[in-house]
Amino acid sequence: KAKQALEQFGDDAPLLIAVTVLTSMDAAELTRLGVDKTPEEQVIYLAKLAKESGLDGVVCSAQEAKKLKAELGADFKLVTPGIRPAGSDAGDQKRIMTPKQAVEDGSDYLVVGRPITQSADPVATLKEINDSLK
Numbered sequence: 001k002a003k004q005a006l007e008q009f010g011d012d013a014p015l016l017i018a019v020t021v022l023t024s025m026d027a028a029e030l031t032r033l034g035v036d037k038t039p040e041e042q043v044i045y046l047a048k049l050a051k052e053s054g055l056d057g058v059v060c061s062a063q064e065a066k067k068l069k070a071e072l073g074a075d076f077k078l079v080t081p082g083i084r085p086a087g088s089d090a091g092d093q094k095r096i097m098t099p100k101q102a103v104e105d106g107s108d109y110l111v112v113g114r115p116i117t118q119s120a121d122p123v124a125t126l127k128e129i130n131d132s133l134k
Contacts, residue, residue: 002016002054003016003054003055015056015057015077016054016055016056017055017056017057017058017059017077017079018046018047018049018050018053018055018057018058018059019058019059020042020043020046020047020050020058020059020060020064021039021042021043021046021060021061023061023080023081023082023093023094023095023096024082024092024093024094025039025094025095026039026094026095027039030042039061039064039095040063040064040067043058043060043061043064043068044064044067044068044071046058047060047064047068047071047072047076048071048072051072051076056076056077057076057077057078057079057108058076058077058078058079059079059080059081059111060078060079060080061080061081061082061095061096061097062078062080062082062083062095062096062097062101062102062105062107062110063095063097063105065078065080065102065105065106065107066105066106068106069105069106074106077108077109078106078107078108078109079107079108079109079111080097080102080107080109080110080111081093081111081113082094082095082096082097082111083096083097083098083099083102083107083110083111083112083115084096084097084098084112084115085098085099085112085115085125085128085129085132086098086132088115091114098132099112099129099132099133100132100133103133112126112129115129116129
């Protein structure tokens with residue numbers, strides 16, 4: 001029904017994106033939640049459900065991007081947090097990737113937070129990230 005409600009907006013309709021497994025979670029945390037799958041297995045399972053439900057894509061770790069694109073198609077959008085420039089502190093993120101590798105592996109939208117917001121020079125950091133993608 002959500003997709004039908006958006007038809008009136010045509011090409012301006014927002015994308016419907018589901019969240020899979022947070023990039024700050026690892027297998028031990030999934031087990032504590034009662035999920036008996038690896039993060040990758042759970043992401044793929046949830047992404048398939050999202051696609052079957054007619055959603056446009058998912059939020060997932062860039063580590064799953066290549067496999068998801070292969071299984072669900074190039075048009076299925078992937079929003080990937082946990083993006084860290086080379087040499088950056090991982091912080092609380094467990095499943096991270098550099099911007100360049102994330103794009104090469106199929107990420108459509110990169111979510112880069114703390115490496116920019118906590119930088120001494122956020123503009124320079126963003127420029128470095130953009131330059132790494134050229």
